[in-house]
Amino acid sequence: MAITGASVSAAPTPMPSVLRLGIQAARAGPCATPSSSTPASLAALAKHLAGRLRLSVELCPFADTTAAATALAKGSVDLALLTPATWPIVNGRGRPILTLRPQGALPRSPILAVTRATAGPLTAAAIAARRVITVKHDALGYDAARAAVATHGGDAINRQPSTAVGSFSAALATLAAGKADVALVPTDLWFVGCGASKTVCAPYRIAWQNRPIAQHAWVLRGGLPDELRYRLIGIFIALPLDNPQAFAGAAGGVRGAFEPTEASALDAGGKGR
Structure with missing residues (x-):
C-alpha cells in the first residue's frame, strides 16, 4: 500500500575517497601522492590530512593561483589557496572556508x-x-x-x-x-x-x-559534503599545535593562525549589506 504525504530525505553527499589539494609550485604537474621530491612541509600536510580524514590526499601543483582557481572551477581539484583577484574565476563553484591571519595582523572583525x-x-x-x-x-x-x-x-x-x-x-x-x-x-x-x-x-x-577582504583563503570545491568542510576547518585550526610542520606547508611558512571564514571572504565586489 502506498503511503502519501510522507517526505523522503535526500541521501547525504558521501565523503570523497581522495582529496586533491592545489599547491603553488615552480612547475605545474598532475595530481599525485607525495614523493621523495615533495617539500617536507607539504608531505607532512598531506600525511596529516590523510590520517585525520581517513582518505588519500593528492597534491596538485600549479604555477599560480589563476591556474588553481581554474582547476577548482572545473572540478579537477578540491581545495586550493586563492586570492581576491582569482576568486571570480570560481564563479560560485566553491566556498572559502579558512583564512590565515599572520601573527600581528589586523583581525577581520565586522x-x-x-x-x-x-x-x-x-x-x-x-x-x-x-x-x-x-x-x-x-x-x-x-x-x-x-x-x-x-x-x-x-x-x-x-x-x-x-x-x-x-x-x-x-x-x-x-x-x-x-x-x-x-x-x-x-x-x-x-x-x-x-x-x-x-x-x-x-x-x-x-x-x-x-569586514576587510581576506588576502588569501582556502577554497573548497562545491558539491562536497558539509562534513568534509567542518572537519577540514577543525584540522587546520589545530595544526599549529598538532603538527607544526604541516602547518608550515598549509600556511606557506607564514607564522599565524587559521580562522574559519565567511563565504564572501574574497569578494572584492561586495558592497556591504
Missing part, C-alpha cells in the same frame, strides 16, 4: 557604518567621501575599521584624516551634532550600546556593514 536615520544606504566609496569618525575600541580598531572600507572600494579613506572619539556614546553624539556624517564602529559596540535601551539608537541607522 565593521558597521552608522549614520543618522535620515541618511540612505552607503557604499564603501561613498563612505570614503564623507566626514568619518571611528571609535577607540582597541589598539587595532581604528586601522581595522578603515581597512574594511578601503578593501571594498573605498581606498580613498586612507588619504583623508579621520577623527577617533573615545566611546560609542561620543560617536553618536558627534553624529547628532552634525560634526560627522559616518561613524565606523565594531559590531559588538553597536549591539552592546543599543541593547540597553531601544531609544538610544533610534535616531541612527546602519548604512553599511562588512
Whole structure:
C-alpha cells in the first residue's frame, strides 16, 4: 500500500575517497601522492590530512593561483589557496572556508557604518567621501575599521584624516551634532550600546556593514559534503599545535593562525549589506 504525504530525505553527499589539494609550485604537474621530491612541509600536510580524514590526499601543483582557481572551477581539484583577484574565476563553484591571519595582523572583525536615520544606504566609496569618525575600541580598531572600507572600494579613506572619539556614546553624539556624517564602529559596540535601551539608537541607522577582504583563503570545491568542510576547518585550526610542520606547508611558512571564514571572504565586489 502506498503511503502519501510522507517526505523522503535526500541521501547525504558521501565523503570523497581522495582529496586533491592545489599547491603553488615552480612547475605545474598532475595530481599525485607525495614523493621523495615533495617539500617536507607539504608531505607532512598531506600525511596529516590523510590520517585525520581517513582518505588519500593528492597534491596538485600549479604555477599560480589563476591556474588553481581554474582547476577548482572545473572540478579537477578540491581545495586550493586563492586570492581576491582569482576568486571570480570560481564563479560560485566553491566556498572559502579558512583564512590565515599572520601573527600581528589586523583581525577581520565586522565593521558597521552608522549614520543618522535620515541618511540612505552607503557604499564603501561613498563612505570614503564623507566626514568619518571611528571609535577607540582597541589598539587595532581604528586601522581595522578603515581597512574594511578601503578593501571594498573605498581606498580613498586612507588619504583623508579621520577623527577617533573615545566611546560609542561620543560617536553618536558627534553624529547628532552634525560634526560627522559616518561613524565606523565594531559590531559588538553597536549591539552592546543599543541593547540597553531601544531609544538610544533610534535616531541612527546602519548604512553599511562588512569586514576587510581576506588576502588569501582556502577554497573548497562545491558539491562536497558539509562534513568534509567542518572537519577540514577543525584540522587546520589545530595544526599549529598538532603538527607544526604541516602547518608550515598549509600556511606557506607564514607564522599565524587559521580562522574559519565567511563565504564572501574574497569578494572584492561586495558592497556591504
